[in-house]
Amino acid sequence: ETGVTQTPRHLVMGMTNKKSLKCEQHLGHNAMYWYKQSAKKPLELMFVYSLEERVENNSVPSRFSPECPNSSHLFLHLHTLQPEDSALYLCASSQKGTSGANVLTFGAGSRLTVL
Amino acid sequence: AQSVAQPEDQVNVAEGNPLTVKCTYSVSGNPYLFWYVQYPNRGLQFLLKYITGDNLVKGSYGFEAEFNKSQTSFHLKKPSALVSDSALYFCAVRDALLGGSYIPTFGRGTSLIVHP
Numbered sequence: 758e759t760g761v762t763q764t765p766r767h768l769v770m771g772m773t774n775k776k777s778l779k780c781e782q783h784l785g786h787n788a789m790y791w792y793k794q795s796a797k798k799p800l801e802l803m804f805v806y807s808l809e810e811r812v813e814n815n816s817v818p819s820r821f822s823p824e825c826p827n828s829s830h831l832f833l834h835l836h837t838l839q840p841e842d843s844a845l846y847l848c849a850s851s852q853k854g855t856s857g858a859n860v861l862t863f864g865a866g867s868r869l870t871v872l
Numbered sequence: 873a874q875s876v877a878q879p880e881d882q883v884n885v886a887e888g889n890p891l892t893v894k895c896t897y898s899v900s901g902n903p904y905l906f907w908y909v910q911y912p913n914r915g916l917q918f919l920l921k922y923i924t925g926d927n928l929v930k931g932s933y934g935f936e937a938e939f940n941k942s943q944t945s946f947h948l949k950k951p952s953a954l955v956s957d958s959a960l961y962f963c964a965v966r967d968a969l970l971g972g973s974y975i976p977t978f979g980r981g982t983s984l985i986v987h988p
Contacts, residue, residue: 759915788973797881800916800962800978807971847915853973858904858923858966861976863915 760784763848763864771872772838778867780831780848788853789831790861791823794845803846806831807853838871845869874899874967876946878979885953886987893948893982895963904966905946906976907937911959919961922946933957953986960984 761782770776782789791803805813806825814823820842822834831848845868849861875898885891897903904923908916920931927939937948948961960983964976 759917761915763915788971790975797980799980802975805970805973805975807973810971812971813975849915851973853971856974858921859973859976860906860918860921861908861916863908863917865913865915 759862759864761848761850761862761864763846763867765867766865767868767870769870769872770835770838772840774838775834775836777835778833778846778848778869780833780864782829782831782848782850782862782864784850784862786850786852786862787828788851788859789825789828790849790851791831791833792847792849794847794866800847804833835869838869840871843869843871874903874965874977876905876963876965876977876979878961878963878982880982881980882983882985884985884987887955888952891950891953891957891984891986893961893963893984895946895948895979897944897946897963897965899965903939903946904974905937905939906964906966907931907935907946907948908962908964908978909933909959910962910981916962919948953984955986955988958984958986 793801804823824832845866848864907919963979967977
């Protein structure tokens with residue numbers, strides 16, 4: 758248990774469905790992140806929230822919609838996804854800071870399959 | 873932008889033998905480098921980081937990494953591999969400043985397989 762919990766762990770959805778991924782951190786961190794992990798590719802940063810304000814969306818398609826209602830919770834709302842969106846979606850948190858030594862704590866991920 | 877490269881998709885080593893997982897970096901300025909490990913069905917876990925100081929950095933689970941400025945490398949090492957070390961290893965470098973925090977850029981990952 759890392760202190761970052763993601764649900765559901767597995768999700769299968771059709772291209773016309775709407776679903777959400779949830780992330781909760783119990784570490785008192787004030788920055789949260791969504792990453793996409795696909796096989797043989799570098800981790801792709803999707804969204805960054807710092808003090809609950811979104812600061813980066815990194816050119817992610819609008820079918821992915823993040824929400825950060827408070828510093829402990831992060832959601833990724835999904836709608837009309839494509840099969841190529843199938844991947845492991847990782848949530849992470851960290852303490853905000855400019856030292857450059859910030860360490861991210863990751864959840865176990867949500868494995869998404871789009872049919 | 874800063875970047876890291878992990879030249880090997882997979883590394884195979886026998887249990888008890890030393891292991892090395894390679895990483896090279898490209899940065900402007902001083903590099904801040906990290907290693908993370910991902911065990912099956914888990915998220916990434918922090919292993920160690922280099923900020924400044926000694927070129928040999930010690931981390932969790934008996935791992936260490938050697939910073940080499942002339943070769944722009946930050947290879948992960950362990951003197952004696954265990955089967956339980958089998959996992960996916962990611963090198964990362966401090967990159968853009970966003971929202972008051974430096975965001976790491978990760979490599980593609982290297983799969984380490986330790987054979988009994």
